[in-house]
Amino acid sequence: MGNFSSLNEFMPYPSRRSVVVGTRGMAAASQPLAVAAGIQMLEQGGNAADAAVAMAAVLAVTEPGSTGLGGDCFALYYEASTRQVYALNGSGRAPRALTLERLHREGFSTELPPFHPYTITVPGACAGWCDLAERFGRLSLAAILEPSIELAERGFAVAPLTAHFWQRGAEVQLRHALNGGELLIEGRAPRAGEVFRNPNLAGVLQQIALKGKKAFYEGPIAEAIVDTVQEAGGCLTLEDLAEHSSTWDKPLSVTYHHLKVWECPPNGQGLTALLALNILKGFDLAALEPLSAQRLHLEIEALRLAFADAFRFIADPAWVDLPVEALLSETYAAERRASIHPQQALMQVSPGEPLKGSDTVYFCVVDEMGNACSMVNSNYMGFGTGIVPRGCGFSLQNRGLNFSLDPTHPNALQPGKRPYHTIIPALVTHAEDDALFAAVGVMGGYMQPQGHVQVITALVDDGLDPQSALDRPRFCVQVQEPGGRVALEEGIPKQTLESLSAMGHPIERISGMERALFGRGQIILRDRESGVLWGGSDPRADGCALAQI
Template sequence: MESNLFEFTSRRSPVISRYGIVAASQPLAVAAGLKVLSMGGNAADAAVATAAALAVTEPGSTGLGGDAFCLYYEASTRKVYALNGSGRAPAALTLERLEAEGFGQTLPRFHPYTITVPGACAAWCDTVERFGRLPLLKVLGPAVELAHEGFPVAPQTAYLWQRAATSQLASAVNGLELTLNGRGPRAGEIFRNPGLAQALTMIAIEGKDAFYRGAIAHAIVEVVREAGGCLTLEDLAAHESTWEEPISVTYHGVHFWECPPNGQGIAALLALNLLETYDLHRLDALSPERLHLLIEAMRLAFADARHYVADPVFARIPLEELLSKEYAGERRKLIDPARANPAVRHGVPFASSDTVYLAVVDAQGNACSFINSNYMGFGTGIVPRGWGFSLQNRGHNFSLIPGHPNQVAPFKRPYHTIIPAMATREEDNSLFACYGVMGGFMQPQGHLQVAVALVDDQLDPQAALDRPRFCIEPDESGSVVALEEGIPVKTMAALADRGHHVRPVSGVGRTLFGRGQVIYRDPEQGVLWAGSDPRADGCAMTLGSS
């Protein structure tokens, strides 16, 4: 059966429950998370089960060859924890090496030098080890079953898979292993992945050493060497996730939390700080007046993020100053309510990833905001022979400009686009929402727009995700603003009159605007409300009882 994937002519109600909810971009992955909850697992167990199932059912967005980040809300302590599961550059990847080989300011998108150590496997294991209740064998069991028995491919996944089959998978070493005789599977067609089933089984039994030190590691190094890269067994064996202090700002009584750099979550927080003094709730949601303010705040936030976001082990990032209300007050002076600012630059604070995102809240109120990604679809498209997953190209986000904070260097983590989010109430630190919007540089923009919808407009999660979005396209000037079908034409024209270079987007182009999940907790009833993005194949589902 064929359908137009991007004509949103129907509506969804939010999913409401007392007993725990899983929301993700693939129903089969949601079912995997619910199965683990029903076995006695908590939000951490279910999130990893869902992430692993997504690695099977949506390999063009995520997998063992990618990275992951996690925010975990522990209900008993009302505290938010952050896990950085991103990988580092190989020891041999130096700026001098790249200069000698004639590269410019950035690496080519799918070059083997863009392969950083895949961090997802360690992130899964570390999340379960710290917060989970179940053994990995049970947590990864549903994903193993899906990979071994096969699954019917979902419509949007099939569309993107077919495109990748003619691009990086067609030319990458072993890339055709993730195709059906050179083509992407059709919607509803069964795809089996016995190599990935074997990899997941080994990890379930042996833990992360199976990936970073065993046969899988040897296969990764072998294929990277064959492709012309420089990743080694020593690079893989040295990898570890890091638990870090999350960063946050308050916005109208709500604490919004993000992982700290090297992720770009700070961009969403900077924009919220800038917007806090405006009465957005008095402006129509899709009016030019409101969208202009959001766009200008996001431009200023991106200017700072592009300049300051890097691996904090290698560069000083003035987080406290950047996130201060005083700094926001100074930067806010650059916003003209009537005109677009064509020359946004980063500020100087005064002293003092095609991706999958999933959300889980369990019956006890624990929440896991989890994001997993290859970047640019299948990443490099390079596949370790026989193991059923492709290797990411996160190193493409390194700068090759000498002295830049994000300059490529051995053992360094690159600027990372994937970001989970969490929100708690300022008055008592209770859970407000577990949420995220995936999609490269759209992600902080999606976080901002969903946050405003939830707080200023008090929309339910599904309505917040259904609302048409803008996207400042990844351009050094930040001058092009894509506007999704559903934003009134009069608003588009008025934004153009204000000096914005607008680009209306409809049809399949709507993938630009990301794919999100939201689970909100009602403070009075303790009831969970959830939504899943119509721009994806997924859904939010709940357990029937505890």
């Protein structure tokens, strides 16, 4: 099976997956082994928090080109007994020794190279896992991490899409990064179906299982991280790691029709999805053909406006005051909505004035009690910097690349500050009583809020089941490119492409493996009357949804 000449031979036809249904718990992720670990935790008496952390750890083993202990995490946790939503920010901060002055002295005045050791922020994933399990979980950390430790020790068969992107990471990052060879086999990525062992990562996970997050942020593991970063030319210190902490934040929400959509607050970009949905709820999307030019035009324009505000305002709220309430007000949404021309693309999109007068894993789980966890974990840009702490078996993220080097910008680099973050989980509840409706997420850089908008409108405006919502072809506005090119996935009608182009949208059609641009999502929806769970998993990934027996 590992000798196919092209990965496209694994996927010669469009997906025709059925939605998964169940009456107890359910888990969904981009790797079946992670889903199995989540279900295993539920069978052992654990809840959604235990299952989510077990899934995060298994994904760190089986999909290291997307996630791992060298990255960050965010989670939204729904507590069924209180119908409350809690937001966990597990993102790290810039090293204390990293300043704009230092960068300017070294010739970095406008941007950093993408894989430079200065882009390494403190990895927040480990603390996030431990904090989520400690606050809401039932099982011991040793029990939660057992599946990931076993897989790392004995090895696992690498999934096809994972192998493809692992090889890309080998060529772009790992072969050129300090100790990157720890994640390769004789200088290459493992092939599809090939067994990969990572005993170094197993050792790290065993230490965390025994001693908790302290094992990661102090002692030999922390020393390996710091020694490697400094050898590579970075400035992360033991003090930076020891000072790290997750934060529990008040989640943000907007009402979209009869539902309430929840996102983590900044420094994450979940605000972007809420801004766009606030604009779109003023249009009758359900009356428009889902893949018509008129429907996509409105969604594209709403997202352009939302990103303009996101890039202007999103930053670490510990450092700057953010006008979140004003940005999410009905008045501001109406103002932004009015700027959308029904037949013509906006040529220039600027941030508004609310105060006048963006490679990742997403996974979710719902337990038998109705608790839900929507979680995302990421390195950024695949393997991040590709730099591997010696003997640890994971690569270090490059999230610091998302800082602005403009000292006047709210997201300007500062020592100890969190950067603009692209990874965002979402939850949806019924507006009238906050009963759970769905755990939702679409991973993939700046595609993430765009994916949230597209799958939520598919669920709410069009009444699709989770699998159908994920199967639907997507668009992706290239928000960081001049002109904002719009990528359209194969399956969107030719007439729609032509009409959007006539409206002034710069269009590009995307097919084959490049469809990874459109992200990879998971959805678990709960029927409030029967309690039946409906799950879907993105056909653009290796994963699945699975119901508890």
